[in-house]
Amino acid sequence: MTESRCNKCGALAGPLEWRCGSCGGSLDLVNLPAFDASSIKTGDFSLWRYRAMLPLECRFSLGEGMTPLVPAELDGARFHAKLEYLNPTGSFKDRGTATVLNHLAAYGVGDAIDNSSGNAGASLAAYAGIAGMSATVFVPAATAVESKKKLIRSFGGAIIESHDYLADVYAAAEETTYASHAWSPYFVLGQQTAAWETWEQLGRRAPDAVATPVGHGGLFLGFYRGFKTLHDAGLIDRLPRMIAVQSAGVDPIARGWETGSETPPAIKPAPSVADGILVDMPVRGQQILRALYDTDGFALRVSNADIEAAQQQMQRRGFMIEATSAVTAAALERIRQRIGEDAELVIALTGNGLKSLAPSSASA
Ligand SMILES: [Zn+2]
Incomplete structure (x- = not known):
């Protein structure tokens, strides 16, 4: 069975943990399915053609992947x-957001946060929309591009502008599920x-x-x-x-x-x-x-x-x-x-x- 393990100290982590509870290290997945070319679903023109290699159920998709x-x-x-x-x-980012949110949805997560300069935030907002989750994106007040903030809002995401957005998102991650494109x-x-x-x-x-x-x-x-x-x-x-x-x-x-x-x-x-x-x-x-x-x-x-x-x-x-x-x-x-x-x-x-x-x- 696929599990999350700390790549520094080797401790096992729970499915919703975003970093190691013992040492703070980042997590990797262990015991992933081996790649089996015969199980590619060749009639599926999205990344879900590889679903046999992904330890996830596809609950929702926007057709991500299979880019030219x-x-x-x-x-x-x-x-x-x-x-x-x-x-x-x-x-x-949509590839990773699709797999992160399908994983979180399997555990009944309803609210997700991330920090982003724009692209990851827009992606989170869009996939949270089809997942029936709320999305809140912490953006850097000094450098976030206006058009990208607009995109996040267009997809239904909420924005928190912050001068220390990393500290703020880590604090918020104590209460809400951190769907982090950097950590997950x-x-x-x-x-x-x-x-x-x-x-x-x-x-x-x-x-x-x-x-x-x-x-x-x-x-x-x-x-x-x-x-x-x-x-x-x-x-x-x-x-x-x-x-x-x-x-x-x-x-x-x-x-x-x-x-x-x-x-x-x-x-x-x-x-x-x-x-x-x-x-x-x-x-x-x-x-x-x-x-x-x-x-x-x-x-x-x-x-x-x-x-x-x-x-x-x-x-x-x-x-x-x-x-x-x-x-x-x-x-x-x-x-x-x-x-x-x-x-x-x-x-x-x-x-x-x-x-x-x-x-x-x-x-x-
Ligand atoms: Zn650790």
Whole structure:
């Protein structure tokens, strides 16, 4: 049976606990079903085609997952783009939110909270809506983007603006269920389906390398663990090199990798246009670094100017992505230098740029 276990001290945790009650460490799922290719429901064009590999009942879905994988080229550099921004609420978060909330719904949870700069909050609000739950999202008063706050409200979510939103959400988590995209092991589980889809879309092969933006690293670890599951099942013979891309202002993983450290260093965040990955202390930072070392991967940082230029270039190429999602494109030339011209590269395009094109308003 699948259970939650602390990845620091090994203690078992209850199904609704969001961190280890003994040491405060983050939780992982153990005894997950093995990947069985013959049990993919090929007639289901959402991530629930993998329901045999998910220890969950699907009570509700917005059709998340099965995003396109598109061959593309930028300045002569070829790649496959995994269009995660085409998920129901416009970001990759929907995979993990769907699995987290289906898990919580099985335990009768009626109210859920999270902290978010925008995308995770919008996703929580939308899925709470179909789950019949209330959603409250703590957003950073200083940096939350108006259009994303509007989106959260449009989906029926409540917003609490806070100057210390982490402290406030941790306090609120004493009373209400914390459906955290950073902490919940069911969130990373949902992200694993992106790897399984990519494997199917490439003709049941793994690419040579996968690059994602990294804040808390949910999608990054989902790809890594998803491919690891396929490797454990004997369906691929090696793991793709994992590539973490961060904004130059907020780059604890890049700094940790550069020094060969096991733990990301404490940093002083600088302003960044990549509002979706402004995470100075990623909850699973050690696991992200281990995934880099385990796959001969690497971490890069890109400047605000390069992110903005890459976003414009990608949008003109037809990819309507937000600034955060452009960090991998901004790093493309340096990625190619490291992996070679012929290596098969997948980059995840994580968030929809239409959200930041929407006209802003003071309140909704
Ligand atoms: Zn522990």
